[in-house]
Amino acid sequence: MKKTNSLPGPRGVAYECVTRSLDGGADAQAVLDNALTAAKLDGRDRGFVTEILYGYLRMRLRLQSVLNCFLSRPDGLPAPILRVLGMAAYEILHMDVPAYASVDWGVDSAKRLSRGKLGGLANAVLRKVARLAEDGADEDFFRRNSDSEIEFLSAYYSCPEWIVELWVDSYGRDKAEQYLEAQICPPAAGFVLDTKSNEAKAAAEQLLEENDYIASDGQAFAFYSGYWPQAFNGLKESVTRQSYAAREALSVLGPSEWPTPVWDGCSGRGGKSRFLHSKNISPIIASDPHARRLAALKREVPSVASFRASAINPPLAKESIGTALLDVPCSGLGVLSRRPDTKFKRTPEDVDSLVHLQSRILDNTWETIRKGGRLAYITCTLNPAENEGQIGAFLKRHKDAVPLKEWTTPPDSELHEFFYSALIEKK
């Protein structure tokens, strides 16, 4: 992997990941996986790099608003300098690291990136941040430094103003604040056990007895981020990671009752197909336009037949499908805790084009479903235009569509991820 700079040590690796994700547009998790493989760090340093990368991305706007208070002309500073100041400020304000180590790194990095010019400024600013950490950077600090409620919510909850406005307008102030709070927390760690294996079955029983989980359906478990239960040691292939909230959005639609064949029309790597397969639903066919995701599906769920296609124009006969599952491409505003870089990549304009794409997928898929069949629609976003608004408009366009169920992850969910799902029957 070609380096974008030469900052040393694990913090340098984290800085490079942030830069590649924000400037290069790459997915933060993919960048992190590559960087950790290339850098050959030990377990402790890997954890440190992961925490700084994700913590900084989650808190970036809050950190920027702190720095703005201590800089006379923040707009005049080069982006790499603001970035190292922000990362050092993240450590000082949110991590259990001696402040002097974070200040030293920030000053040294600012010097390297500015050929010595901006070390003094970095030192002055980061010392003020360290003083603020001692006094406590609470809500009041951000209220005092904001001109409006939206500006305060955006700075304190580190979320772009357009998303804050969308949530306050769509869901009201209280729910919006629950969603904002959740997206700066790490998401729950989700695991699925293959209970066909006796060891995995015994582990599931032990976990249910210990009762340390946030949520469980007996086969899948959600734990607080970073938790690895002892009961999983030695299980290897019979335990896999999967977002519990994503699984819940599918499971509430009662897939065991769905008419078959089931077509997973936006299958990606096959997370939903795998779940359906584990419930002995058959036959399942899967498709996605993305070749690499389909290749992963073929590896991970080889018994599911798959083909490459857009759900707008699928090579399927009219009225040949029992149930179409559409886990559609969406703006991802419900999973910002897991993918915080989305906050800086999505724009209101590309949300509009996703709404259009989803409605085309819905209309074209409807043709492939036979009478008495179902359409299951899922998103991982918090945006009425892609969720209840999208389904409401679909029901108006199709008089033979009967809504059976509509569901959203509750706003106080400790999973910190939010999904929407709906089930429709074809008369």
Ligand SMILES: C[S@@+](CC[C@H](N)C(=O)[O-])C[C@H]1O[C@@H](n2cnc3c(N)ncnc32)[C@H](O)[C@@H]1O
């Ligand atoms: C939310 S992801 C699906 C995740 C997957 N169901 C899972 O559980 O792992 C949305 C998927 O829609 C696919 N997609 C994008 N445009 C599409 C289209 N026109 N038709 C069908 N799928 C599309 C993307 O490649 C992506 O894999």
